[in-house]
Amino acid sequence: MSRSPAFVFFVAVLGIAVFSSMDAIMKSLVLQLGAYDTLLWRTLAGTVLTGLIYLPRRTAWPSRATMRVHLIRGAVSAVMAVTFFWGLARVPMAQAIALAFIAPLLALFGAAFVLKESIPRRAIVASLVAFAGVGVIMLGQATSAPNPDRFRGTVAVLLSAVCYAYNIVLMRQQALVAGPREVAFFQSLIVVVILGLGAPFLAHVPDVRHALPLVGAATLATVSLMLLAWAYARGEANYLAPTEYTGFIWASLWGWVVFSEPVASYTLAGAALIITGCLIAARRRGQENVEAAF
Template sequence: MTPTRPATAFAVATLGIAVFASMDALMKGLTLEIGAYNTMLWRSLAGALIAAVPHFLRRPGWPDRSTLRLHFQRGLVATAMAILFFWGLARVPMAQAVALTFIAPLIALFLAAWLLHERIDRSAIVASGVAFAGVLVILAGQSRAELGHDAFLGAIAILVSAVCYAYNIILMRRQALVADGREVAFYQNVTVAIFLMLAAPMLAVVPDARHAPGLLGAAALATISLFLLTWAYGRAEASYLAPVEYTAFVWASLLGYLVFGEHVGPLTVIGAALIAGGCFIAARRRPVPMGNLEGAS
């Protein structure tokens, strides 16, 4: 693998998060109309078709058993994570939903030390601490709003999804070291579709044709985001890149306002500034050498 500057990997991961946030906006609209399960099912099927083109054009071989097991493991985690997140997203504002997911990088920071044997330096902890302070400020502002019982249940679903996403970050790092972005994007969509199809006889409904552009657009954005994030996580440590997840809040706030008319209060702006500060600290620190991955699979 050609050496890549850590700052470049950080920038690519940031772009991947921006693309993913755009997909979230499309998915929220679709979930409100056809439900979380059907939105995920048809997006995954469309995503598998889209991702198959760049994957098979290079005539890949069949993944070895350990890599295939890793693809299915991440697919299972991603299925639970996505269903919970999009179900919750349909019930709370985008900015609040994304803010709640910010516990994931904090958990991932320490999972990386445990599962990937990465060393956690002081600046990484400071960066996550500053960003998490921003999250607390945001939640303090959101707590003043009367969002109702459904929003409370949605928030709980998103928090559980965030725990899944923390483990997903670790799997992304392991996956990126054994497979390129095209392979990861293809198998991610295929495995999620397989797991969702298990419930298809009871839950699947063919969507109206007017939903096709949104589903295809969401699938394309998800595939592009997966490719960008896989590329970045293959070139920098998970503990170094984890704080980049906080930039999602800026995009969620902007898209929530433009697409759904969701307003962002002063405390939310202050929180976003803290989040950006944490990411700046993370981007400037010197990453430690990649840890020994023996025994991580």
């Protein structure tokens, strides 16, 4: 069934909203358990959850070529997740997401190089406008007092953003050869296997009171993966990449509500530019849809 470009864009935005909400739960857990334990147990819960969704309905195991894409994205995602959540515990949510916004801009050109996609002028303008919003936010952050721990967190988030740029391109490749259930399952499985290599030396069993937040974070991560896989199967990476910028709105909201992180005037001005960039991208017409079964 064909889906309009606007609807595909909306589903991608919804996937980012769900993922950003998960970030708030994860930051709280990382502050209590540490980045490694939080990611290990959340991903383990996600593997069980996605396995219950995918395995009973699978018709065949993925081909070797498809598994290669799963493995590459899983490995990139493991590095991306550890660095991001380690950094997120050391910087405000809004700042972490703002720093991560270099990823969609890099992904535009990565998609052209890896996937041989054209880069429409509207997509470039949209990303540049949104990236200008990130610049405004960073200008505001530069007025804060120096903090060595925050600097280390900033470096970690930037490293994660570089990984995420590649991850966005891989998301498109993966979505073209596998359905959302398969994508979500193998993403979780591969990441938990990679993280599990360090379990004998680094893992600790969390207190039972952390079980519900961990399962909740895993559920939100699974829903987000499936929504984004559905969207990226039907829209080019250079078209959907600007939806990543909407995550800043949610990061600002949850940072303020959950962690009492104030939203500065620079933040609001940057958010306005980010929204403008996304609206420019959403108005694109003539998008070629790629069919994929849910």
